[in-house]
Amino acid sequence: MGVTDEEFYDETQIAQIPMGFCYPGKGKSGDLPPRTECAPLWHQSLLEKMPNLKLTLLIGQHSQRYYLGNERQKNLTETVKNYKAYLPQYFVLPHPSPRNRFWLGKNPWFGEEVLSELQHIIAYHLTD
Numbered sequence: 128m129g130v131t132d133e134e135f136y137d138e139t140q141i142a143q144i145p146m147g148f149c150y151p152g153k154g155k156s157g158d159l160p161p162r163t164e165c166a167p168l169w170h171q172s173l174l175e176k177m178p179n180l181k182l183t184l185l186i187g188q189h190s191q192r193y194y195l196g197n198e199r200q201k202n203l204t205e206t207v208k209n210y211k212a213y214l215p216q217y218f219v220l221p222h223p224s225p226r227n228r229f230w231l232g233k234n235p236w237f238g239e240e241v242l243s244e245l246q247h248i249i250a251y252h253l254t255d
Contacts, residue, residue, distance in 0.1 A: 129246030134253060144173055146189045157226060166193050181252045182215065184245075187222035195219075204234060210241055218245055 128135070135141055147161025148169065174180070185191045188203045194217060200206040203221060210219050221227050221237070231237060 128249050130249060130253065140253060142177055144170060146187075146193065157224070161189055181255065182218055182248060184218050184220055185213075186220045191219055204230070207234075207237065207241060210244070214248075218248065220245070 130141070145161070145165075147165040149162065149165075151159035151161055153159065183194070185194055188206075191199050191203070191206055195206070195213065198213070199219075200209055206219050207221055213219055220241075221230055
């Protein structure tokens with residue numbers, strides 16, 4: 128994101144809301160998906176407490192599926208490639224799991240273009 132620890136942990140600047148509020152357990156290829164009842168139950172009431180949101184990062188396919196619905200592309204790679212289509216409200220990203228190192232290696236455009244654009248947008252909003 129290109130922010131300092133002080134900026135990241137400043138609750139007046141950056142907030143994090145997980146898709147699920149409990150650990151869903153392990154599956155065959157990693158963690159299970161978040162429980163489906165969490166986001167509908169909690170997200171709206173939490174977002175209402177943050178009326179001045181300028182940008183929401185949708186990290187991973189679960190958040191993209193929930194917030195973008197039919198507007199997302201056929202897969203995560205295509206959704207992230209088309210990140211500009213979701214601006215200025217949303218910025219779509221892959222999950223930063225170490226398991227995604229293969230995805231990152233196959234998609235060098237992500238580090239070259241997308242991350243630098245994200246850092247530029249976040250810097251703009253933090254100085255806004």
